[in-house]
Amino acid sequence: MSAPRIDRDDLWLLLELMAAVGGTAEGGCTRLAYSEEEDQAHVLLASWAAESGCTSGRDEAGNLYLFRAADEGNTEAPLLIGSHLDTVPSGGRYDGAYGVIAGLAVLRALNSSQTRTARPVVVAAFRNEEGARFAPATMGSGYFAGTIDLATVLSATDRRGVKIEELLEQGESSVRPGKPYCYLEAHIEQGPVLVTEGVPIGVVSGVFAQISAEVAVTGREGHAGTTPMGVRRDALVGASRIIASVRDIAGKKSAGEEEAVATVGEVSVSPGSRNAIPGRVIFTLDIRAPRLQAVDTLYRTITARATEIALEENLKAESRVLWSDAETGFAPVCVDAVSAAARELSVPSRPISSGAGHDAVNLAQICPAGMLFIPCRNGISHSPDEAITPFDAFTGASVLLSAALILAR
């Protein structure tokens, strides 16, 4: 019996092998939720668990769990480590897969070193984190945490009319761990902070609050050739000024909003003809910040500016919030464990807030949860260009292992 250590080469090999499942010509992955490719990824993961001396099982929503027993039987609530294996279409190799495989590497390290833990350690591969094929996102972990019920999962339908129910193998016996003691998730940052600062570990303090809104600007359609500039009420000109102002407002750093971001990602122009003055433009507005209060303030500032611009342009601007989520603050017990693990290994780390949602947000509803981030090249994610270094992968899994030992020992 020796001190448990992550096998760096083994970890990288597993990541490479997993990347081949649904691998694309561009070097990325397409493993949509509940697709054959995601199923293959789950089968592969279960086979690796068996190789490593662990059992595995699936729940009714198709989430896969790898089990490592506790030293004294499984009477204690388990430490759960998880993430997901689905990707967006033409996505990357590491978003999700890294966290699951780092979890498996932890199990392998514990097993090969015959390390005893007081709590069972379970690794979860949650289904449909991305929400790219079936809405909503983080569905599998939502089912596990009880924020979404089984009927909703089974009846979710993709664009071709296929229901998840039709895609799950019938009659399998359902297996799932009990309520976790704690939940840990390792993930690529999906942003540029760590890679830019050269810090290998982000200790995630929580997940941003978010408002998803829509702005509709109404003017008057007209013929592009026959309507003098002076009498136009061009909805796109007004919308463009508002979109530029969204960036200007969110880009200004004010106290408590340093990390706030605001994005217009989709624009729909009516009638959308090259020789017609747009009469109506609808665009999305996504605002995120570490605290909901800052998000609300930004939303109010932006919509007030939109109203001003609409007045100046003789247009009407109407904004509505589609949904909003308060921030998730991760539990001190988990945040401290990640932080202490990095210190223990003499790995530089920094606190960081996550601007993206993760399975950990659902788990935080039922147990203390925490996350660690590793750097990704150029901060790029959801793209075949998503990349990490073998050393960063190893460092992240090593910190995950140490944090797991702090919590499970």
Next chain:
Amino acid sequence: MSAPRIDRDDLWLLLELMAAVGGTAEGGCTRLAYSEEEDQAHVLLASWAAESGCTSGRDEAGNLYLFRAADEGNTEAPLLIGSHLDTVPSGGRYDGAYGVIAGLAVLRALNSSQTRTARPVVVAAFRNEEGARFAPATMGSGYFAGTIDLATVLSATDRRGVKIEELLEQGESSVRPGKPYCYLEAHIEQGPVLVTEGVPIGVVSGVFAQISAEVAVTGREGHAGTTPMGVRRDALVGASRIIASVRDIAGKKSAGEEEAVATVGEVSVSPGSRNAIPGRVIFTLDIRAPRLQAVDTLYRTITARATEIALEENLKAESRVLWSDAETGFAPVCVDAVSAAARELSVPSRPISSGAGHDAVNLAQICPAGMLFIPCRNGISHSPDEAITPFDAFTGASVLLSAALILAR
């Protein structure tokens, strides 16, 4: 034999009856080119011609001609009066139809007054002026003028894969007038100038020059939640600033460009997801002015500003001209005839340039051509809200009649 006069009530009744063909619940018309509705409109027009003592016939492209013989046999080149009966989807009652029916009203006035003319007078209903179902626009008059050949017309295909060839009745004998002496077209203005100034007749001096261009702005995709504002290269923010500048530049009145207009009508955002920073935006740019030189100057000013904005935003902006058309100047003989006709009837008129293309642009390739505009309510066209007054309709047809007499007598 009396002086020929337009029958005001008859003209309005014909306009109402024609509006019922393809009439929509909103009070407009849908008579797409080569549809059953447009065919019905042609059949109706031919029956009205027969009622009025005129013969009619169709050419190989389906254009319909109504013939009124000259006093001394048809040895002279005819005066041609024309426009179109097709509409855009959910279009208005008067765009096109007004000019054709005003032409028929001229024939009726000449016949009922037994007025003798030295030249035959022919009224044309050209097919597919709008280009809404089959490209290109002004197809029928282009065929007549020889700017587009029959094979191109017959093989033109709509979105459902239907060819014009399949829609034309086979085996009909082809009839068409000879090369016209002159061409006249009456049309609603499709803009707000006449209605705003309260001037009943626009003497059209020509049709604007035009550049149709496309601007592509490239930045870098990113996650809307995890990419700090300071490191973004948001293609939509840059595109929005450029679109606002298009209006600002075209809105500034400089010498020789008073009537210039520039419009962005279509925008395509990639990847077009509410939680992704746009990496690429492509938008259309339509610039028109009475002279091509002014259009060129505007295009260069706009693209130079686009390049500046792209530099400021760390983006790339690429512009390309899809096509450009020089201005069409109408022939003095026709412009003067319209102007003199208005004076003769003591009707106020003003010179006006057309920002929209018309069948007259094709006819100007083969003979002297001219147009007159009548006011339309709020300057609205291509909409069920398109409207004219019975008095303006009557005034326009009366000026058309007088101009026809000046040219054909």
